[in-house]
Amino acid sequence: MKIHEYQAKEVLKKFNVPIQEGYVIDSSKDIDNTIKKVQADFHTESVIVKAQIHAGGRGKGGGVKYCPTFEDAQNAANTILGMNLITHQTGPEGKMVNKILITEALDIEKEYYFAITFDRSKNSDVFIVSSEGGVDIEEVAENNPEKIIKAWIDDSTNSLDNAVKEIITSLSLEKFQNVEEMFKNLYKCYLESDCSLLEVNPLVSTTDQEIIALDAKVDIDSNALFRHPEIATYHDKSEEDPLELKATEYGLNYIKLDGNVGCMVNGAGLAMATMDIVKYCGGEPANFLDVGGAANVETIKNGFKIILSDKNVKSILINIFGGIVRCDRVANGVIEAVKELELDVVVVVRLQGTNAKLAKKILDESDIKLISAETIDEAAKKAVEMIK
Amino acid sequence: MSILLNKNTNILVQGITGSEGSFHTEQMIEYGSKVVCGVTPGKGGQKVTMKELPVFNSIHDAKKEFQIDATVIFVPPRFAAKAIMEAIQENIELIVCISEGIPIRDMVTVKNMLDKSASTLIGPNCPGVITAEESKIGITPGFICKKGSVGILSRSGTLTYEAIDQVVNVGLGITTAVGIGGDPVIGSSMIDILKHFQNDDDTKGIVMIGEIGGNMENDAARWVKENLNKPVVSFIAGQTAPKGKRMGHAGAIISEGSETAEAKIKILKECGISVANTVSEIGITMKSLIG
Numbered sequence A: 001m002k003i004h005e006y007q008a009k010e011v012l013k014k015f016n017v018p019i020q021e022g023y024v025i026d027s028s029k030d031i032d033n034t035i036k037k038v039q040a041d042f043h044t045e046s047v048i049v050k051a052q053i054h055a056g057g058r059g060k061g062g063g064v065k066y067c068p069t070f071e072d073a074q075n076a077a078n079t080i081l082g083m084n085l086i087t088h089q090t091g092p093e094g095k096m097v098n099k100i101l102i103t104e105a106l107d108i109e110k111e112y113y114f115a116i117t118f119d120r121s122k123n124s125d126v127f128i129v130s131s132e133g134g135v136d137i138e139e140v141a142e143n144n145p146e147k148i149i150k151a152w153i154d155d156s157t158n159s160l161d162n163a164v165k166e167i168i169t170s171l172s173l174e175k176f177q178n179v180e181e182m183f184k185n186l187y188k189c190y191l192e193s194d195c196s197l198l199e200v201n202p203l204v205s206t207t208d209q210e211i212i213a214l215d216a217k218v219d220i221d222s223n224a225l226f227r228h229p230e231i232a233t234y235h236d237k238s239e240e241d242p243l244e245l246k247a248t249e250y251g252l253n254y255i256k257l258d259g260n261v262g263c264m265v266n267g268a269g270l271a272m273a274t275m276d277i278v279k280y281c282g283g284e285p286a287n288f289l290d291v292g293g294a295a296n297v298e299t300i301k302n303g304f305k306i307i308l309s310d311k312n313v314k315s316i317l318i319n320i321f322g323g324i325v326r327c328d329r330v331a332n333g334v335i336e337a338v339k340e341l342e343l344d345v346v347v348v349v350r351l352q353g354t355n356a357k358l359a360k361k362i363l364d365e366s367d368i369k370l371i372s373a374e375t376i377d378e379a380a381k382k383a384v385e386m387i388k
Numbered sequence B: 001m002s003i004l005l006n007k008n009t010n011i012l013v014q015g016i017t018g019s020e021g022s023f024h025t026e027q028m029i030e031y032g033s034k035v036v037c038g039v040t041p042g043k044g045g046q047k048v049t050m051k052e053l054p055v056f057n058s059i060h061d062a063k064k065e066f067q068i069d070a071t072v073i074f075v076p077p078r079f080a081a082k083a084i085m086e087a088i089q090e091n092i093e094l095i096v097c098i099s100e101g102i103p104i105r106d107m108v109t110v111k112n113m114l115d116k117s118a119s120t121l122i123g124p125n126c127p128g129v130i131t132a133e134e135s136k137i138g139i140t141p142g143f144i145c146k147k148g149s150v151g152i153l154s155r156s157g158t159l160t161y162e163a164i165d166q167v168v169n170v171g172l173g174i175t176t177a178v179g180i181g182g183d184p185v186i187g188s189s190m191i192d193i194l195k196h197f198q199n200d201d202d203t204k205g206i207v208m209i210g211e212i213g214g215n216m217e218n219d220a221a222r223w224v225k226e227n228l229n230k231p232v233v234s235f236i237a238g239q240t241a242p243k244g245k246r247m248g249h250a251g252a253i254i255s256e257g258s259e260t261a262e263a264k265i266k267i268l269k270e271c272g273i274s275v276a277n278t279v280s281e282i283g284i285t286m287k288s289l290i291g
Helices: A005-014 A028-041 A070-080 A137-143 A159-171 A179-192 A222-227 A242-249 A268-280 A297-308 A327-341 A356-365 A376-385 B019-031 B059-065 B077-089 B104-115 B157-169 B190-198 B216-227 B261-270 B279-290
Strands: A022-025 A047-051 A064-067 A100-104 A108-119 A124-130 A148-153 A195-206 A211-213 A217-220 A253-256 A261-265 A287-290 A315-322 A346-353 A371-373 B010-014 B034-039 B053-056 B070-073 B094-097 B120-122 B128-131 B135-138 B147-154 B174-179 B205-211 B232-237
Touching: A005 A179, A005 A217, A022 A028, A022 A047, A028 A047, A028 A070, A028 A100, A047 A070, A064 A070, A070 A100, A108 A137, A108 A179, A124 A159, A124 A179, A137 A148, A148 A159, A159 A179, A179 A195, A217 A222, A222 B104, A242 A253, A242 A297, A261 A268, A261 A297, A268 A287, A268 A315, A268 A376, A268 B157, A268 B205, A268 B232, A268 B279, A287 A297, A297 A315, A297 A327, A315 A327, A315 A376, A315 B157, A327 A346, A327 A356, A346 A356, A346 A376, A346 B157, A356 A371, A371 A376, A376 B279, B010 B019, B010 B059, B010 B077, B019 B034, B019 B135, B034 B059, B053 B059, B070 B077, B070 B135, B077 B094, B077 B104, B094 B128, B094 B135, B147 B157, B147 B190, B147 B279, B157 B174, B157 B205, B157 B232, B157 B279, B174 B190, B190 B205, B190 B216, B205 B216, B205 B279, B216 B232, B216 B261, B232 B261, B232 B279
Parallel strands: A261 A287, A261 A315, A315 A346, A346 A371, B010 B034, B010 B070, B034 B053, B070 B094, B094 B120, B147 B174, B147 B205, B205 B232
Antiparallel strands: A022 A100, A047 A064, A047 A100, A108 A124, A108 A195, A124 A148, A195 A211, A195 A217, A253 A287, B128 B135, B128 B174
16 A cells, blocks of 8 residues: 555654654645744744655656745645646656645755665565665666665574665765664564555755655555554545546456456456457457456446446456356356446456356357357457457 | 375365355365364364364364374465464474465565475465365365376466366366465465476476566576476466556566566576467467477
């Protein structure tokens, strides 16, 4: 689960990581008061106004503004709150800014990149740091890979101490007080909050010789949210695709794509393979949809509803491998759903597994417009050809 | 011969009193699996299923009365890591975890403990292991399997079934099929399972099914090139998957270039592995190699 910068900073603060302080608002009537409060509470004239959306590149897109005066801050806040922010991560349609964070402005000496994530190949956590902070880290990785330092933390004794020493040395941060403790707190935060990613970009040194997290991006392992009820409340539904959200409510796993062949499949791997074969046959998949292990009338009906909310869809390919679920039941479910929803798109069905032959007979003999197929290959070709 | 599992393997079911656990215990017994007992903490003393299998509070208690070779775990995700660790502690040789949705952090702890033990873990978030016409541990539909010469390993459940079905339909049949799971941290890697198939004389060819995310297929491809003397057919799902989107499985997300389907297919081919163009060509490709 992704969370906002201001929420990530709240999490960091609980682990005593020094952050750039500020207040978040979602209404323009609070702008003036909040700017004054930030100026007073953090002893600063200049402030920063930052759009709170789940996407990187906010600065370049005009969603982060340095404001030397109260009037500048007023203007920036009024512009950014409610704007449609387009960055390289939002896609061309952009994202509506519903919240802004107004923070103190710090006198920065140098910017660094810092992140902790999990390295699958080593079954270890890894610190990723760079002296090139505040910029797009992917660009640094491509153009100056030698400027990215990695230090792994495994379960051996002193592993964390050694990794922390390594990053302090590589960034030449020895002169700063408590820096070792801060990195350890960041790691503690990452571990104890079940983060899958904790990124601070930039981490800055100030002219007052302090190290502070100027920004924060934290992703939480959704499977671990039961341990973190307070973080679970950070979930911002407005950041998600409404169709994907609706699918989640139905217990389905759906991701919208740009094509016109809708896919309904059981199992994530088979769902991807089905999308691939649609493309191989010259079509474009409209979505990824995994209806889960037990495909029944209800899940199939809901699957149709989700797929058909996408107006680009011209045909639907249903590919179910019935293991424990019998195919004749799935076939009856498909027929019932098609009848009830009065579908007017091409529906191609391929069922394999227990009672597959009986299922095909049921589909072929039904009075509704359905195309049945025996192999995935045949089904994909039909779903693509019928709409050409 | 087969790998990991045969008709004599004594199986314990963790979470046997739950709805999934009891349903699949019946299914396993029907297939011929030698399920001897179950564990559900707090429910020791009960008898479950048609066979009146005894339920114990812990594996420790079960071991006093039964020889246990393998355990299968059907417990809710938040308790699953604890269940795996209990099995490791009790030195169970084969542990199969079906549960989906275990926090990564829990699995890292499990994996560290596992690496220092003699146990083999398959999964989590997997369909389990099936040895054709002998025994199954997990949820793979038994009726699709016929005894034969092909070993199957896969990161995806339904793609495992699809591969079994195709291999059986082209007349080859299978030795053992292993679903290793779709999570970022899993007990046994592709290489671990390939090593078992390498040592099994009945396995003449191997189907290896991967997907986007991680680098396990790439490591396995290089290992095959260096070590394996049996033909391998591979398929990688997710050629049309967009970057940065989690495609169902927690592990199926592209975060760097080498994790795309395209990159994996290239490496597999460079290592001499036959890669099926589409999911429907897995069986015939294998047939063309060992048929």
